[in-house]
């Protein structure tokens with residue numbers, strides 16, 4: 001764990017927060033000469049959806065063959081533009097279905113935007129969909145090798161890091177158990193431990209942490225903070241836990257119904273976002 005001498009800036013709602021102050025903190029907003037590592041420019045994402053509900057795959061192919069299947073466009077993202085600089089912890093907030101995960105998937109290269117561009121400088125460790133990259137029939141140990149391979153690590157590298165991964169996840173006694181018998185929190189532990197075993201240039205964290213217990217969440221927060229402070233890693237965080245965003249992120253982009261509603265310093269954006277419920 002890294003020590004910091006930086007005194008945390010006043011946090012909205014800090015009086016309500018029961019988490020230990022010492023393990024959390026946000027980086028300062030970097031100056032303009034710090035390199036941009038994520039450049040999102042005028043991104044639009046359109047999904048084509050069948051305009052009627054079909055009961056089976058057979059019905060789907062029959063309709064296609066008869067040219068009777070029509071699609072309607074759903075605009076999940078419209079004209080999203082932001083830049084994230086090295087060493088930032090950047091948050092994305094918005095109500096359900098506003099387009100946050102879609103934005104993360106585009107940044108991670110899982111989805112191609114319909115319009116606009118995204119440039120990411122460096123390696124990405126994406127923690128986007130819990131269980132993605134895992135085979136639930138395999139044991140946890142086998143999954144560590146499988147997921148590690150998907151992230152581009154060699155077998156020798158995982159051999160070397162295996163104990164660190166297991167120790168971080170605190171699941172040594174469960175390594176020979178198939179993942180289908182794991183709880184979602186246990187899967188999250190393994191996923192987070194693998195994704196952060198090396199120092200990525202960009203760590204993307206969706207709601208993965210929300211299924212972990214509070215002790216594990218705190219441990220992950222310490223790891224994230226260490227990555228940012230010691231290794232100058234950039235973190236992109238999506239969470240419905242606004243107090244978490246307020247504690248970790250220096251800047252936030254608020255996306256609502258696919259539109260960029262606000263972009264700026266965490267306190268300002270989170271205060272406006274929370275006013276939605278007022």
Ligand SMILES: Nc1ncnc2c1ncn2[C@@H]1O[C@H](COP(=O)(O)OP(=O)(O)OP(=O)(O)O)[C@@H](O)[C@H]1O
Nearest residue numbers: 047049074076094095096097098099100101102103
């Ligand atoms: N593959 C897809 N095909 C069609 N529509 C999609 C697809 N993926 C996402 N959507 C739609 O795009 C919109 C944005 O979804 P997204 O998952 O990005 O929202 P979100 O902000 O992450 O939501 P939540 O906070 O509930 O996780 C939703 O209306 C969703 O139904």
